[in-house]
Amino acid sequence: MPQSFVRTYGLLGGLATLVLTVVLMANFDPAAGMHSFVSQEWIPAYGITLNFGYDGISLMMLLLTTVLVPLILLSNFGRELSSNRLFTSMVFLMQFGLIGVFISLDGIWFYIFWEITLIPIFLIAYWFGEPERKAALMKFFMYTFFGSLFMLASLIGLKSFAASFAIEDLKAVELAPEVAVWLLGGFFLAFAIKVPIFPFHTWQPSTYSKAPMAGTMLLSGIMLKMALYGMLRWMLPLFPEALDCVTLPIIVLGTIGVVYGAILAIKQDDMKRLFAFASISHVGLIAAGIMTADKDTISGSVLQMINHGLVAVGLFLAADVIERRLGTRSLRELGGIAKQAPKFAFWFAALAFASVSVPFTSGFVGEFLLLKGLFSFDWVIGIVAGSTLILGAVYTFRAYQLSMYGPVKTSAFTDLSISELIVFAVIIIAVVFLGVYPKAVIDFVEPSVTDLLASIKQTPLVP
Numbered sequence: 001m002p003q004s005f006v007r008t009y010g011l012l013g014g015l016a017t018l019v020l021t022v023v024l025m026a027n028f029d030p031a032a033g034m035h036s037f038v039s040q041e042w043i044p045a046y047g048i049t050l051n052f053g054y055d056g057i058s059l060m061m062l063l064l065t066t067v068l069v070p071l072i073l074l075s076n077f078g079r080e081l082s083s084n085r086l087f088t089s090m091v092f093l094m095q096f097g098l099i100g101v102f103i104s105l106d107g108i109w110f111y112i113f114w115e116i117t118l119i120p121i122f123l124i125a126y127w128f129g130e131p132e133r134k135a136a137l138m139k140f141f142m143y144t145f146f147g148s149l150f151m152l153a154s155l156i157g158l159k160s161f162a163a164s165f166a167i168e169d170l171k172a173v174e175l176a177p178e179v180a181v182w183l184l185g186g187f188f189l190a191f192a193i194k195v196p197i198f199p200f201h202t203w204q205p206s207t208y209s210k211a212p213m214a215g216t217m218l219l220s221g222i223m224l225k226m227a228l229y230g231m232l233r234w235m236l237p238l239f240p241e242a243l244d245c246v247t248l249p250i251i252v253l254g255t256i257g258v259v260y261g262a263i264l265a266i267k268q269d270d271m272k273r274l275f276a277f278a279s280i281s282h283v284g285l286i287a288a289g290i291m292t293a294d295k296d297t298i299s300g301s302v303l304q305m306i307n308h309g310l311v312a313v314g315l316f317l318a319a320d321v322i323e324r325r326l327g328t329r330s331l332r333e334l335g336g337i338a339k340q341a342p343k344f345a346f347w348f349a350a351l352a353f354a355s356v357s358v359p360f361t362s363g364f365v366g367e368f369l370l371l372k373g374l375f376s377f378d379w380v381i382g383i384v385a386g387s388t389l390i391l392g393a394v395y396t397f398r399a400y401q402l403s404m405y406g407p408v409k410t411s412a413f414t415d416l417s418i419s420e421l422i423v424f425a426v427i428i429i430a431v432v433f434l435g436v437y438p439k440a441v442i443d444f445v446e447p448s449v450t451d452l453l454a455s456i457k458q459t460p461l462v463p
């Protein structure tokens with residue numbers, strides 16, 4: 001393919017995948033439960049099957065993936081990177097792996113696709129990241145690779161009690177609580193690193209800040225969602241016997257991450273690192289909410305995953321717009337951009353309001369359901385987690401105020417290009433739509449959440 005066509009065909013390919021996902025969703029009946037489109041043995045001697053399917057939760061994750069990929073490609077449309085064959089092919093390999101993660105109903109295939117996603121994101125960051133990227137990338141690779149090995153070991157251990165790696169056979173296994181805790185630990189370690197949950201987050205800020213903007217968008221917008229999805233699809237249903245022991249500790253870790261990430265975000269001077277720590281705070285809340293195993297809270301977590309994916313891509317694009325034009329992300333060196341670029345100032349402000357979850361944005365409903373669930377679980381945890389509303393406003397508006405207002409400290413700032421404008425507009429329209437009509441997501445995933453919770457054979461959780 002001629003290099004001049006790469007960016008156009010890449011964008012069209014991303015849009016074609018989005019159209020297919022929308023068609024799939026339009027023909028899906030949420031009340032019908034899991035739709036399995038392949039279910040057969042593959043390697044019987046090792047219990048490996050070909051089991052693929054989707055339910056409402058899977059389709060929402062597919063929709064998030066297929067919406068964000070063309071947006072990420074479009075945000076790079078005016079750059080040389082968008083014409084690079086390696087970059088575009090790695091983005092689509094990443095999308096392929098993510099789709100595989102969200103439709104796999106066999107543990108081995110889930111693991112294979114989980115690992116596939118590591119390759120393109122590592123290569124994108126390695127080939128196109130900042131000069132000082134190698135140490136950060138090596139830490140990222142080691143963390144995620146070894147976390148995944150623990151998940152594989154737990155998966156093999158669980159299979160030793162089951163007929164196959166098919167998720168329904170794995171769910172049918174009844175474990176002693178102490179065995180379940182150990183096996184769940186392997187899955188949790190892989191998911192906690194990828195989310196990331198405190199204290200497994202140390203790879204994230206450096207990797208986010210050293211990767212190219214598109215790599216950071218893929219990591220924050222989509223890749224960490226597969227770990228939250230993994231907690232829902234695999235960790236909760238496979239190890240109900242362990243939940244009484246692990247629920248409170250994981251919720252506490254998630255809540256610590258909410259406060260810890262927010263406080264560190266307030267202290268940051270580098271805008272990209274600020275948004276990276278903010279991401280730790282937001283996903284910590286989602287992870288804690290998932291562990292309550294409450295229907296409304298889990299529905300809120302799915303809505304918040306979508307909201308976080310959209311807003312995170314928008315905020316990192318805003319940081320990249322500034323860096324690309326001025327050569328710096330340092331808040332100390334910024335100021336007065338709103339006077340030079342009013343369109344950018346408007347859309348960045350809209351994203352800032354969406355990030356702090358003001359009413360009529362999708363974050364408002366998602367965070368309300370998550371905080372309500374955590375407060376019902378334990379009022380102290382609910383109050384501590386609720387600090388995200390105040391702390392989030394502090395670091396978000398501090399970043400906006402220091403960069404947009406005050407005396408002009410920089411050279412001329414070119415306002416948004418048409419491709420950047422489209423990306424910001426699509427994100428804000430989606431966030432407002434879901435804020436005004438959150439039932440579009442909640443009603444779609446509710447039957448799947450009900451089925452998922454019904455599969456968790458457990459006693460009522462108490463703190």
